[in-house]
Amino acid sequence: MSNNSKTPLDDVLEFIHSKKDKSIGDSIVSTIYQNAETISKSVTTVDDKRKVKWDEKIDNILTSKITGYPIMLLLLGIIFWITIEGANYPSQLLSDFFFSLEDKITGIFNYMNAPDWLHGILVLGIYRTLGWVVSVMLPPMAIFFPMFTLLEDLGYLPRVAFNLDNMFRKSGTHGKQALTMSMGFGCNAAGVIACRIIDSPRERLIAIITNNFVPCNGRFPILISLSMIFIGGIVASQYSSLLASLSIVFMVLIGIYVTLIVSKILSKTILKGVPSSFTLELPPYRKPQIGSILVRSLLDRTIFVLGRAVIVAAPAGAVTWLVANITIGDVSILNHVAGFLNPFGELLGLDGFILMAFILGLPANEIVLPILIMSYMSKGAMLELESLDSLKNLLLNNGWNIITAINFMLFSLLHFPCATTLLTIRKETNSTKWALFTFLLTTSVAIIVTFIINSLANLIGIF
Amino acid sequence: MGLTSQSSGLSLLKAKFNIQRKSESQIVIALAGNPNTGKSTLFNHLTGLNQHTGNWPGKTVANAQGTFTYKDKEFLLVDLPGTYSILASSVEEEVARDFICFGNPNLTIVITDATCLERNLNLALQVMEITDNVIVCLNLMDEAERKGIYIDLKKLQEFLGVPVIPTVAKDGKGVDELLEVIHQFTENKLELKPYKVKYEESIETLVTQIEEKLTPIISDIFNTRWIGLRLLDGDEKILSTINSIINDSYEGGIDDE
Numbered sequence: 001m002s003n004n005s006k007t008p009l010d011d012v013l014e015f016i017h018s019k020k021d022k023s024i025g026d027s028i029v030s031t032i033y034q035n036a037e038t039i040s041k042s043v044t045t046v047d048d049k050r051k052v053k054w055d056e057k058i059d060n061i062l063t064s065k066i067t068g069y070p071i072m073l074l075l076l077g078i079i080f081w082i083t084i085e086g087a088n089y090p091s092q093l094l095s096d097f098f099f100s101l102e103d104k105i106t107g108i109f110n111y112m113n114a115p116d117w118l119h120g121i122l123v124l125g126i127y128r129t130l131g132w133v134v135s136v137m138l139p140p141m142a143i144f145f146p147m148f149t150l151l152e153d154l155g156y157l158p159r160v161a162f163n164l165d166n167m168f169r170k171s172g173t174h175g176k177q178a179l180t181m182s183m184g185f186g187c188n189a190a191g192v193i194a195c196r197i198i199d200s201p202r203e204r205l206i207a208i209i210t211n212n213f214v215p216c217n218g219r220f221p222i223l224i225s226l227s228m229i230f231i232g233g234i235v236a237s238q239y240s241s242l243l244a245s246l247s248i249v250f251m252v253l254i255g256i257y258v259t260l261i262v263s264k265i266l267s268k269t270i271l272k273g274v275p276s277s278f279t280l281e282l283p284p285y286r287k288p289q290i291g292s293i294l295v296r297s298l299l300d301r302t303i304f305v306l307g308r309a310v311i312v313a314a315p316a317g318a319v320t321w322l323v324a325n326i327t328i329g330d331v332s333i334l335n336h337v338a339g340f341l342n343p344f345g346e347l348l349g350l351d352g353f354i355l356m357a358f359i360l361g362l363p364a365n366e367i368v369l370p371i372l373i374m375s376y377m378s379k380g381a382m383l384e385l386e387s388l389d390s391l392k393n394l395l396l397n398n399g400w401n402i403i404t405a406i407n408f409m410l411f412s413l414l415h416f417p418c419a420t421t422l423l424t425i426r427k428e429t430n431s432t433k434w435a436l437f438t439f440l441l442t443t444s445v446a447i448i449v450t451f452i453i454n455s456l457a458n459l460i461g462i463f
Numbered sequence: 464m465g466l467t468s469q470s471s472g473l474s475l476l477k478a479k480f481n482i483q484r485k486s487e488s489q490i491v492i493a494l495a496g497n498p499n500t501g502k503s504t505l506f507n508h509l510t511g512l513n514q515h516t517g518n519w520p521g522k523t524v525a526n527a528q529g530t531f532t533y534k535d536k537e538f539l540l541v542d543l544p545g546t547y548s549i550l551a552s553s554v555e556e557e558v559a560r561d562f563i564c565f566g567n568p569n570l571t572i573v574i575t576d577a578t579c580l581e582r583n584l585n586l587a588l589q590v591m592e593i594t595d596n597v598i599v600c601l602n603l604m605d606e607a608e609r610k611g612i613y614i615d616l617k618k619l620q621e622f623l624g625v626p627v628i629p630t631v632a633k634d635g636k637g638v639d640e641l642l643e644v645i646h647q648f649t650e651n652k653l654e655l656k657p658y659k660v661k662y663e664e665s666i667e668t669l670v671t672q673i674e675e676k677l678t679p680i681i682s683d684i685f686n687t688r689w690i691g692l693r694l695l696d697g698d699e700k701i702l703s704t705i706n707s708i709i710n711d712s713y714e715g716g717i718d719d720e
Contacts, residue, residue, distance in 0.1 A: 025696045036584035043619040048611035283499040
């Protein structure tokens with residue numbers, strides 16, 4: 001065959017260009033629509049005998065400009081409240097179980113005359129981290145996910161997207177970003193993959209870069225436990241769960257707000273463009289299938305996330321134990337690095353150990369808190385967490401106050417994505433540059449926000 | 464209809480859609496439909512795969528695929544992304560369209576929502592422009608009934624010229640009937656004469672002229688009428704896809720000589 005630069009198809013194209021005018025395309029499309037209309041009209045009869053159209057009534061309330069947002073926040077708040085109230089007791093049971101088992105394991109190590117360092121790495125490092133991750137994360141997830149999946153199954157999430165759609169378009173991005181953002185509540189890596197549903201490369205990038213600003217379930221436990229300790233603790237105990245739930249809702253709102261602001265800034269600067277339009281269809285409400293909700297939320301999500309956390313937490317626990325126990329001079333490596341980071345941490349209302357924990361927690365957000373606790377312990381291993389009170393005392397003894405807690409939550413909300421998400425971003429955008437950009441952007445936002453909060457607090461003189 | 468070249472279809476199946484038939488005898492079925500019509504639910508019913516189904520648009524972006532056997536015949540079912548049309552204004556539409564047109568499935572099932580037939584027929588009509596081998600599923604019959612919507616199935620079937628099967632996918636209702644119709648298709652017992660949209664005189668003339676030019680080049684692989692319409696519609700991206708496919712078959716031609 002000849003390799004003519006002009007293919008036979010180019011001839012066809014030339015012919016079409018000579019004949020074509022814009023109205024042809026419109027005419028083709030509208031002819032198809034007219035045909036569909038004619039056929040459907042001639043075969044369909046509608047005789048709606050229902051006195052009340054429930055679905056329309058419900059939609060009017062759930063997506064109304066006045067009641068839409070309050071209902072959304074209320075539902076979110078209720079879910080968090082049930083999660084907090086319900087997770088306490090099973091968390092306690094699990095942690096009792098893990099730590100009573102630890103004594104037995106230590107006994108076995110002693111019996112076998114195992115060296116101290118081996119016991120340190122395996123039991124104080126790996127086992128305790130695992131015990132912590134499982135007892136703190138499993139109960140909230142086992143409650144939170146089924147409820148979230150229930151809302152998804154009922155058809156509520158598309159209504160959320162519908163409510164948020166307008167705000168995203170005002171930010172110069174695609175309305176579908178409301179959906180990908182919602183996915184991010186489960187897992188940011190999943191949220192980033194979900195951005196495939198956005199066609200425009202510009203809007204897709206914005207959605208990918210900003211997905212991390214909503215807390216994934218690796219970060220919810222941090223928000224939940226810290227808001228219970230520091231914010232719920234402000235008021236009398238019967239109101240503390242309520243106030244804690246409210247503060248988590250507030251954190252989520254901050255995350256969404258930052259998402260919108262950063263999206264807007266990106267769409268006005270390096271990713272300029274006009275938002276493309278799309279029609280978001282509200283699917284009908286469906287009766288949820290309870291069995292499949294449980295299977296999906298418990299097996300597909302809870303066990304999956306927990307499994308991932310465990311896989312990452314085990315080596316991280318070992319590494320943390322090592323850096324906390326290997327000393328250079330008289331000071332452990334951990335203390336060296338924390339001391340180096342401390343001045344910067346204090347600028348943000350945090351400290352060197354906290355920054356260190358976030359850095360070591362890069363593989364998975366789930367382990368940030370366990371690492372921090374381990375670092376605070378003098379012997380370099382995590383404490384036996386008998387209750388959240390002992391966690392509170394530990395934090396207070398290390399100089400925490402409410403600003404530290406708020407900034408810790410904010411930093412967790414806004415800082416760099418976990419390694420999995422970063423790798424996913426690289427894969428989805430096919431460029432290391434955008435993964436790196438996301439890393440720098442989110443970290444800068446976290447630093448700026450915590451710095452401002454801390455400066456304000458210093459200025460007002462709260463502490 | 465010119466959709467006959469097995470080789471080009473198969474290589475494209477493999478390369479672009481990451482789909483591989485286990486054997487020549489396996490029958491490839493594409494599952495198309497608007498978002499939220501119960502496509503994934505039907506897919507799960509047929510294949511037994513427990514794919515995650517969420518209740519919002521745009522969930523199936525990549526193709527899901529699964530296999531099933533009915534009366535000793537093996538089928539490969541490909542779940543296409545949910546789209547309102549396949550005029551390719553979005554990634555999902557392009558994936559769905561390219562698969563139906565170039566992926567060369569043996570049969571395409573269009574699943575429609577009985578509660579809003581008009582919008583769903585748009586897609587069905589567009590699919591029937593590409594291929595004759597179409598079956599229409601009228602899903603969500605229970606919801607339609609609840610809303611007092613009645614559809615004259617016989618009349619619709621006469622209009623469309625292809626089998627129309629009422630289903631309630633979530634309960635598995637109508638799935639047996641669907642399987643039976645699929646079986647009849649494999650035995651060549653179905654008479655498929657899909658309704659073809661007629662356009663205004665000037666467009667029909669142009670399409671005929673374009674078809675005359677296309678026929679010597681690609682008629683053995685593609686539906687020239689449909690390609691002509693897409694080109695007139697201003698979709699020139701389709702040409703690059705065609706180019707890449709015929710270049711492959713050109714090389715094959717040299718080897719044969």
